């Protein structure tokens with residue numbers, strides 16, 4: 001039987017960053033990826049905190065060379081109101097920009113670099129079974145020639161994203177507690193954008209705050225557009241190849257006719273009920289990373305940042321354990337990851353409850369509070385010196401209440 005130190009399931013950003021961290025400790029890494037790359041996946045607007053993790057594992061240069069669209073901030077719109085967050089005004093003082101990327105290109109650049117660094121990557125190969133034990137882990141997969149293969153390893157990292165390989169095999173999935181929502185999206189030509197519109201993701205709530213639309217410009221003159229809402233609403237605008245969705249995008253008032261003449265570059269894609277949670281994040285000989293853990297909601301573009309954070313942190317602990325050090329997975333991994341998830345959960349809930357609208361669109365709001373919220377929106381959700389991180393459970397509701405009382 002073939003043997004390696006670590007098998008990683010999935011070659012998305014979580015798998016790539018995990019592999020790059022393991023290679024820093026000279027561990028042998030096999031990545032098994034179901035699809036051929038480049039491949040489409042949604043999740044195109046990054047957060048500045050992503051840059052920290054890419055830099056730590058020497059994967060930033062290969063991304064900088066791709067000339068992706070620089071993202072300086074995020075602009076929230078509602079009717080005639082605008083609230084801009086610019087990352088150079090963030091409380092945590094981290095990176096003040098990041099990128100908007102076509103994930104096919106971004107993920108491909110990362111995995112190619114990881115291959116160059118020494119990881120073995122099998123594309124078109126699907127993991128079908130995993131057996132874990134104290135002694136060794138055994139991974140079964142169907143290779144690109146449709147032959148069943150078995151590989152043994154000391155640790156398995158599940159970075160299979162929406163594939164959720166180990167949560168499915170080990171019965172770890174649990175339903176999310178939020179209202180089931182979905183999204184419909186496509187790419188468009190975007191030659192009427194302003195400079196600001198290029199550098200900031202555009203987010204606009206509508207339908208009484210139950211739905212929102214995004215526009216994410218790319219450096220090649222195209223943009224991603226999508227609508228998120230409750231499943232029934234998304235299904236209704238997905239009918240007839242997304243005819244209603246197309247109309248909505250082409251005439252959406254906040255987009256100022258930017259896409260009126262534009263057709264879609266591919267038929268709109270729909271994903272329903274993507275939010276999901278897990279019972280546990282690690283077990284004997286395995287750990288879950290990225291979207292295999294919990295996925296909340298796309299509203300604050302936190303998915304890739306979590307994929308990178310969890311890939312990096314989990315691989316760091318795997319490297320320690322395989323070097324013979326003892327690792328407290330509950331304290332050093334689960335609690336850290338869940339803290340970040342819980343911070344974003346508070347913001348997602350406050351978005352849909354309307355509290356964040358009250359805070360974002362109030363006239364003469366506190367510049368200090370804005371800086372602190374900006375840090376969260378930049379992904380710095382582990383900065384406990386930020387009161388909008390530390391007191392995330394109460395601060396948004398309290399602030400919204402005070403603003404409403406003063407009106």
Ligand SMILES: Cc1cc2nc3c(=O)[nH]c(=O)nc-3n(C[C@H](O)[C@H](O)[C@H](O)COP(=O)(O)OP(=O)(O)OC[C@H]3O[C@@H](n4cnc5c(N)ncnc54)[C@H](O)[C@@H]3O)c2cc1C
Nearest residue numbers: 010012014034043045127160161163183290291298303304
């Ligand atoms: C509507 C919507 C919009 C979003 N927008 C954003 C955004 O703007 N910004 C953002 O940061 N995030 C966004 N996200 C979240 C983002 O899509 C994910 O968080 C991110 O892609 C997770 O990365 P990953 O590395 O965990 O998994 P992925 O990038 O999904 O990679 C997992 C890989 O595993 C492979 N795989 C699956 N099953 C198997 C198997 N059995 N064997 C081998 N390989 C397998 C897959 O082929 C895939 O290539 C959005 C999500 C949704 C639903």
